[in-house]
Amino acid sequence: MAVIPEIKETTLSLNAIDKTYDMGVEQVHALRGVSLDICRNEYIAIMGASGSGKSTLMNIIGCLDSPSAGAYYLEGENVAAMSENQLSEIRNRQIGFVFQTFNLIARASIFHNVELPMIYGGIPRGERRRYAEEAITRVGLNDRIKHKPNELSGGQRQRVAIARALVFNPSIILADEPTGNLDSRTGGEIMGILDELHAAGQTIILVTHEEEIAQHASRVIRLKDGEVESDLRVDDTDACIAPSESLHLVGGATS
Template structure:
């Protein structure tokens, strides 16, 4: 599904060039559940931005579903983001004065679905994440865990093949974080590919594969099998 070859990203700050990614190579198959780890400044967020078609690499190749992302126009990238990728963020990114239902409907407005279809899908998604009784609540009436479940429902409504989650448990207590991880596991068991950035080792251990970044490079790529980590050559 995802094929990364010699991916490099360099940012210019005046006359200073900062390299965030250095010739990264990585393949992710359909249906995988991959955790991305690394300290601040390791390149993991830059990597996720490129995977999510929010940024472009300076050099190298990113192939998504057999299509070269670098050759796409901005409009084509926006279409890929809307149709193929669901985003879940640490800060939830919900509209504060808008109900859970309307927040979840938002991506479908950009996809130009009818209001009837938007409402139907949004209600189904909220019910799926266990919030069928909170559809008319605004974010300030919800707990952190409930807000993140609304965000997950929003990420699901266009039936994406990939969910990108950036520190999705970072603002949650342990119980809520584990509940959110349970939803991701359920999604993955239904065939959705999930790529999750975290700095929490216990969260990474709940994924099926952990890729560790340091100084813009992948220093470890390992399968999670029980509590053991088996390196992939």
């Protein structure tokens, strides 16, 4: 009997995404017809030179920006047509950002920083405390919970950012050059944490220009001039084998 592959759910599906910036006289096409399917628990690196459109793609995947044309399904919902308030909710519940510059709120404690998404999500105080402590423990900073970001090293700050990103159990963790401001040893530690999260079932999208970092991912998507140049699977364990009838979208997997 043939081995039936495990059917994995599509978490995220981009279909013919265009993004055009109106710069007065001329129009800049940051993305041209980008289509992608990303499944649960995939570990993806998006690469590309500066100006390739990777930041724009990340902003759209992170629901910080809306595409000019095309459809973007996140957990089955078309977010391309959503209002600012709805997008806020999606960012709140489904996306966990990890930024190059950590982006912590400087005057707030580690605890408050990690708790913040849950405040906007309307989670009661008691639960917030429990989840925040869990997440902080998970990145190994439970002894620093009352500290302010400026009392921590860069690596520790990025751990806080990761704790904040995962505290709401998001569909995707979106890491934009997460090691860009760290030395290679600390960067390695941060990548270790991301690897662990992936092993525990978390979907992760890395945006990076470093090959070394990209190697942590199991699939590398390269962008050039706003288009997908290549989409390569480094290892097939997380392969996205979606039955065609389950696809509510056109286009589909590039593999």
